[in-house]
Amino acid sequence: MTQTVRGSGPEPETSPTATTSSPAARSATYVYAVCQGCDPEVFAGLPGQAPGTPVRLLRFGALEAVVQDVPAASFGEEALRERLGDRAELERCARAHHAVIAAAAATAPTLPLPLATLYLGDGRARAALSADASRFLGALRRIAGRVEWGVKVYASGEVRRGPGTDRSTPVPGTPGGVAGPGKPRGVADPGTPGGVAGPGTPGGTAAPVAGAARDSAARPGHAYLERLRGVRQERERRQEAGLGAAEAVDRALGGLAVASRRLRSHDTAATGGRGPQVLNAAYLVAEGRRDEVAEAVRAVRERPECRGVEVELTGPWVPYSFVDSGESDARG
Amino acid sequence: MTEHTAERPLSHAPSTPSGPANLADILERVLDKGIVIAGDIKIDLLDIELLTIRLRLFVSSVETAKKAGINWWETDPALSTRAHRDAVEDENKRLRQRVAELEAGGPHEEEGPAEAGGESGRGRRRDAGWDESRSHSWHHVKEGQRR
Numbered sequence: 001m002t003q004t005v006r007g008s009g010p011e012p013e014t015s016p017t018a019t020t021s022s023p024a025a026r027s028a029t030y031v032y033a034v035c036q037g038c039d040p041e042v043f044a045g046l047p048g049q050a051p052g053t054p055v056r057l058l059r060f061g062a063l064e065a066v067v068q069d070v071p072a073a074s075f076g077e078e079a080l081r082e083r084l085g086d087r088a089e090l091e092r093c094a095r096a097h098h099a100v101i102a103a104a105a106a107t108a109p110t111l112p113l114p115l116a117t118l119y120l121g122d123g124r125a126r127a128a129l130s131a132d133a134s135r136f137l138g139a140l141r142r143i144a145g146r147v148e149w150g151v152k153v154y155a156s157g158e159v160r161r162g163p164g165t166d167r168s169t170p171v172p173g174t175p176g177g178v179a180g181p182g183k184p185r186g187v188a189d190p191g192t193p194g195g196v197a198g199p200g201t202p203g204g205t206a207a208p209v210a211g212a213a214r215d216s217a218a219r220p221g222h223a224y225l226e227r228l229r230g231v232r233q234e235r236e237r238r239q240e241a242g243l244g245a246a247e248a249v250d251r252a253l254g255g256l257a258v259a260s261r262r263l264r265s266h267d268t269a270a271t272g273g274r275g276p277q278v279l280n281a282a283y284l285v286a287e288g289r290r291d292e293v294a295e296a297v298r299a300v301r302e303r304p305e306c307r308g309v310e311v312e313l314t315g316p317w318v319p320y321s322f323v324d325s326g327e328s329d330a331r332g
Numbered sequence: 333m334t335e336h337t338a339e340r341p342l343s344h345a346p347s348t349p350s351g352p353a354n355l356a357d358i359l360e361r362v363l364d365k366g367i368v369i370a371g372d373i374k375i376d377l378l379d380i381e382l383l384t385i386r387l388r389l390f391v392s393s394v395e396t397a398k399k400a401g402i403n404w405w406e407t408d409p410a411l412s413t414r415a416h417r418d419a420v421e422d423e424n425k426r427l428r429q430r431v432a433e434l435e436a437g438g439p440h441e442e443e444g445p446a447e448a449g450g451e452s453g454r455g456r457r458r459d460a461g462w463d464e465s466r467s468h469s470w471h472h473v474k475e476g477q478r479r
Binding site: 028031034075076077080081084090091094095097098111112113114115116117118119120124128129132135136139150263264266314317320321323324 | 354355356357358359361362363364366367369370371372373
């Protein structure tokens, strides 16, 4: 790949393998971010991806890249695939990457690069970066003085909007809360306050289950269909409630933001026992509006649409989600 | 407040206020976001993503999403170049699962015929209602760019 360095300023280009000072036999240049006016002091003590090697700045034109020499052996294609396929290692690398970017962003407008952007040496890195300088400048203008806030909405595991459900915890063994409207005999009324026992059934909390079991035994097909219907109704109610909440939150935060993006929802396996995530969004907001963001989230939590859902705010983040808008050319 | 910002453009503390950031939040940003430039060493983060993100962290199946009552977990192709690459694979996966469901006469059998007829690879849009908001979000981005 031969790249001509255009408009990269008067700086002389180093030779493609200008990493002779590294003690490692061969090293590669790992690029974390591109920034403008960053103070290199902030990287002191940060391990980055290669503990023992300093995280430093590589200037190109009016900009600088945050880079580090890393051992080429552990950052080859195969090695990387293997390491990043391991969850613990992936986490370590991701957090290290993020920590460097966060440190840079604390002192200057910063464009994060994705994990594992690597060059065979400083010269190659500078050539590639210089070729994209105008794109970086455009993106820097877009995010300067702005931060990203993350907002996630988790639907409640239980649905509280259904009529007459004083306590909505489903009885174990009856998934989806079989008790739909007009549920046939044999099942304790779900609206019974406290829900301890149906009338005339001294069996305590076990009664509904026993009732359901009897019912199923008598008409298994019917019970099955009822259960399916219950599950579906439950799901629809939950979806409706979740979507309403997500819209309310998006409106509230969108009003403060100069840009917003939907991110993929996390699987419930990753949400730590909370309900399903119905909104995962990022908002680009002017720095210094922190209080307004917090207030908007607080206010939206009080809204009726958001009853029973959990609204989580994270940030401020480096504007990861807004630096690479749409396609690659953010014309300056 | 704006002057405040202008005075101290360097002040934003970029992790979460309440302790260390959640791994999923970090991963989705460092793997999927950021400004992409071609490196010398080709590492397909898509592989990593498929392995770790799709399988372990993110909604990975129609069934899970249905349980959650959501269906726009899909990456919006307008928002990520990687999404384009994922799109076909995802579509295939969804269709396979949908076919399996229909064959098994699953919970959605009542909706089955109508859907199968009108589906033509777009089953996920059925109860979406989210496309509107998505384009809404996208306008935000555009506006943001113009400023």
